[in-house]
């Protein structure tokens with residue numbers, strides 16, 4: 001895809017570290033498709049290193065998503081860049097939003113069976129990534145998307161995905177979902193870091209509470225220390 005003129009932007013539905021996400025309508029081959037568009041603009045305030053890292057992560061996300069094909073992994077339809085270097089990533093639309101929004105921002109009830117079903121789908125998505133020698137590294141409920149009347153769960157946001165064959169020492173992820181070995185300086189990590197995040201998500205889904213919420217006002221380093229000391233919830 002190299003042209004964004006046949007995309008009609010709608011309401012903004014989310015915002016991440018790299019850009020904003022909008023609902024949109026895409027006219028493709030005489031068909032109108034509901035999509036989600038992640039728009040990544042160059043920010044004049046970004047340092048050169050930030051711009052390089054941003055581009056690296058976006059390319060990483062596009063490259064990874066193009067090679068994945070699984071019912072529990074979000075589909076990327078394509079990506080495009082306009083003359084002012086704004087990047088558009090075109091995704092299938094999660095019509096029921098993120099699992100985070102469902103759990104913490106809605107009053108809708110969900111049964112125990114449905115919760116287990118979500119977790120089984122999440123596990124299948126993770127298993128697919130690991131069988132393809134990749135680690136996600138930032139699994140959290142904001143990155144789990146819901147479709148089809150809340151029945152289907154798919155993993156989204158692949159900017160942090162890494163090949164398992166490389167030696168992983170980079171400090172990446174979201175503190176409250178992060179495995180202890182990621183927190184230790186230069187700790188080498190493997191696919192087990194995703195399994196740890198899966199455990200935190202499982203607790204969050206079952207309890208419908210945000211993980212380590214009592215620590216939310218603490219500095220990330222202090223949160224890390226608490227987790228290393230074995231603090232639970």
Ligand SMILES: Nc1ncnc2c1ncn2[C@@H]1O[C@H](COP(=O)(O)OP(=O)(O)OP(=O)(O)O)[C@@H](O)[C@H]1O
Pocket residue numbers: 013014015016017018019020021036038074091092093094095097098138142143145156157
């Ligand atoms: N395909 C999609 N359909 C519907 N909503 C989406 C889709 N992709 C993302 N979103 C929404 O947009 C939000 C921002 O997504 P994005 O991937 O940019 O960042 P994030 O994962 O929340 O944050 P970060 O990238 O900083 O970890 C998500 O939390 C989700 O609510």
